[in-house]
Amino acid sequence: MTFAFLRSMVRSRCRFGASFAMWLIIFGGNFGSGDTLAENDGLEEDFTLDPDDGLDEELEDASTEGGRKRAWIKMALFVLVGMLLLGGIAAGLWFFFFKKDAAGTDADINVSPAVQSTQSTAMPEEDTVFEEIIHLGLFERVPLKENANMSLVSVDISLELVDTKSRHEVLSAAPNLRSVVESQMAEFTWMELRNSDGKIRLKYQLLREMNSQLGQVLIRNVYFRHFIMQ
Template sequence: MAEEEKAQEEKKGGKGKLIFLILLVLILAAGGGAAYKFLVLDKKKAAETKEKQAEKIIEEIKATENVGVMFDLGTFVVNLADPDIERYLKVSIVLELKDQKVQQEAQKRLPEIKDAITTLLLTKRSSDLRTPEGIEYLKEEIAKRVNAILPLGGVKNVYFTEFIIQTG
């Protein structure tokens, strides 16, 4: 009987050791997996991110090398559409055009272009133009209107060299 108890205890002890060893192996495997992730995979992701950033910088440099023809439209002074008080906008606009042909066409249609921009500016309220988003939207609207006037389009960008909102 004592021998049977000893055999059962050895079986229980053997099972306990086996469970302990399995748990130890699982913990070591999880630790190894975590170490691999932090040491290898994260470094790969960081390297890929750096490569993408470098490619983006190269694209930006190439984009600046392809600067179009600058066409100065001059300064516009208009009343804004604020109902409560008279406010004035003074803005100087330079268009970046695709090439010399577009510049020649813009020169021919300068009165139309200035009229379209003046008409657009007269519809704006000062609250529309006090945020960076509002100013960017105005640039987009100007580009669309001028491109609609030019037969082949050609406005690449709109720049404000002066932008003043004055209360009167």
């Protein structure tokens, strides 16, 4: 009977131990799984929140960088517009003030030589005397040989002497020399004198006839000025 009692006690303790072990396994596993789920939920929350937070930060950084770029572009545009305005104002001032002075200076430069050239052109006729040149005078409306509508010529003639010593002799014969000019021109037509060949022929013919009138070769050349046919 004692043995049977002991055996029953052992069996009951074994059952209690087995039951207690099973209880620990079941509830311990549940506790562990709960903790794991809680941890997993935390990880999922962290995982789901971190990408959004990083994206927001990247967007904020991008927007900040874009704003800085736009600010630099605006500043550069303002500086460029300001420089263009200043350049335009400076160019306008230069054109208004300096160009006017330059125009006045150019006018002085252009006018002064003209006055000087006029004076220099007039001075030789008054002050400078070429002893070998004799101004025979202006011949106005000298009649030509009539064979065209134009039958008159006006010309100013000067004579170049061979020697200045014969100046007085030639001046004394000036009226006769003028008659020679008029008579020789009457031998030419307008068609003959309208070109250079006809004028050269007239010159040599006048030289021959004038020197013949003087009795010796005292005239070297004949110069025509203001040769106008009418």
